[in-house]
Amino acid sequence: MNIDINYLLTLSERKLENFSLISHLSTFYKEIFCYFNECKKEIEISNLSNVKFAQQPLWNNILYQFKGKTICFKNWIASNILYTKDLFDENGNFKTLQEISNTLINKSNWLCEYKILKKVVTKQSNMFDMKCCIFTKTTPVNSFNFNSGLNCITDKKCKFFYENMLSKKFKYPCYQSILGRNFCVSKEYWCNIYRNKIKLMYDKRLSEFNYKLLNNILCCNSFLQKCKLRENAKCEFCGNENENIKHLIFDCDNVKGVWQKLNIVMNYDVQWKHIVVGFYLETNSRIRFYNTIISYLAYKIYKFKMKSRIENIIQEKFMLEKSIRYSLEKDINFMLNLSKTCMFKDLVKLLTNLL
Structure with a gap:
């Protein structure tokens, strides 16, 4: 699959059994990604701008759930459909069956997957002007929103993530x-x-x-x-x-x-x-x-x-x-x-x- 570490860091799945994108990794690395997402603040869709919403990853993102689980369609990933912006045309409309069909490399079960994607994504996208998708670019992200605020993770040690996890899990007696x-x-x-x-x-x-x-x-x-x-x-x-x-x-x-x-x-x-x-x-x-x-x-x-x-x-x-x-x-x-x-x-x- 054509994904890298920068893409994986933007995901928000926290359950090991549902994190399909990293199913090929060892349990240790799976847990690392899950706990990293635990440390991050939950995404509040009402606080997202049009561009930020268009930059949201499609796969293993808690914004997009079907039957209580995040979605991950590997055929779509292989066809380089990775972000919300990839599903909308220049007029801000959800791409048609023909447009998606022209993009997909492997079309096995794609009609069912198209229906699921359209249902879960348009449910959220109705709040935004998706015309911005045509000029929205995605760049590697090093800063994430934790309980302690927006922090760049490139220079952070284990203690930082441990303290964030504690502050998130802590409940007053x-x-x-x-x-x-x-x-x-x-x-x-x-x-x-x-x-x-x-x-x-x-x-x-x-x-x-x-x-x-x-x-x-x-x-x-x-x-x-x-x-x-x-x-x-x-x-x-x-x-x-x-x-x-x-x-x-x-x-x-x-x-x-x-x-x-x-x-x-x-x-x-x-x-x-x-x-x-x-x-x-x-x-x-x-x-x-x-x-x-x-x-x-x-x-x-x-x-x-x-x-x-x-x-x-x-x-x-x-x-x-x-x-x-x-x-x-x-x-x-x-x-x-x-x-x-x-x-x-x-x-x-x-x-x-x-x-």
């Missing part, structure tokens, strides 16, 4: 909108929240815990009841309320003492909002310390309660505080050094003594 409403957090602050609560955490275990907390997927009795693994969602310690994640970590009677002691050390009233999304309006060493110590305590509370349930141990308040105190004494230097908050060592020691 479902629970983010709920937290945004409950805590009055604007959209522009979420990057800071994820950065502070996940990326900047010194320990990946805390990052994982915060990720689950932000997405409301930590294990608790309410969750287990929904999964039909428990008959009720009552808290095992106080028995007064249903145990959701907030009750498990913050509201239960056996954890309130931990947060009250932290309030004394920080000279600040820590709320559930601070445990979930942290402090995000600014970034400095004190804010980093607050986010670290709050996440650490929430993580240790959660792990103690889960371990107690597995081992069938009663979740006594003094045992919880003793466990956290022991962990703080063991982890204090490691935590402060890696989080670069050594200047707050005295506050951690004070908290340890209070516990």
Whole structure:
């Protein structure tokens, strides 16, 4: 077939099984072309000029689909009919059967293919003045429209395409909108929240815990009841309320003492909002310390309660505080050094003594 790499780059097919033009290539190269098309923005026909529409490739182009699949007629390709402009005459009319017949080299099944092409192309071409086809030229294209804008690909590395693919595939977590409403957090602050609560955490275990907390997927009795693994969602310690994640970590009677002691050390009233999304309006060493110590305590509370349930141990308040105190004494230097908050060592020691 008389096509080259420049023509293949202008195509928009994204499904491997439908990409007929490259069926002769190995799977690796097929996937490369499909993922390249994934990175590109979808063609919006309403934004195309007359000339740009006339320059659209006919084959494996998502603009032209028949029965949900892009079309590819190899006899037409062999006859050098490659672009939309090749189907229209100087008056802007779709070429007649006789005109196409004179062009085609191999005419097997061409009447059926002609009917299909006319149906799918004229459906789109009615929006444009096709008289421009007679003087429209096609030249190799090096710049394509990605999520990040119009970019020339000749000097781009793998990282560029990877970041474009991520930006296109990324979807905001479902629970983010709920937290945004409950805590009055604007959209522009979420990057800071994820950065502070996940990326900047010194320990990946805390990052994982915060990720689950932000997405409301930590294990608790309410969750287990929904999964039909428990008959009720009552808290095992106080028995007064249903145990959701907030009750498990913050509201239960056996954890309130931990947060009250932290309030004394920080000279600040820590709320559930601070445990979930942290402090995000600014970034400095004190804010980093607050986010670290709050996440650490929430993580240790959660792990103690889960371990107690597995081992069938009663979740006594003094045992919880003793466990956290022991962990703080063991982890204090490691935590402060890696989080670069050594200047707050005295506050951690004070908290340890209070516990």
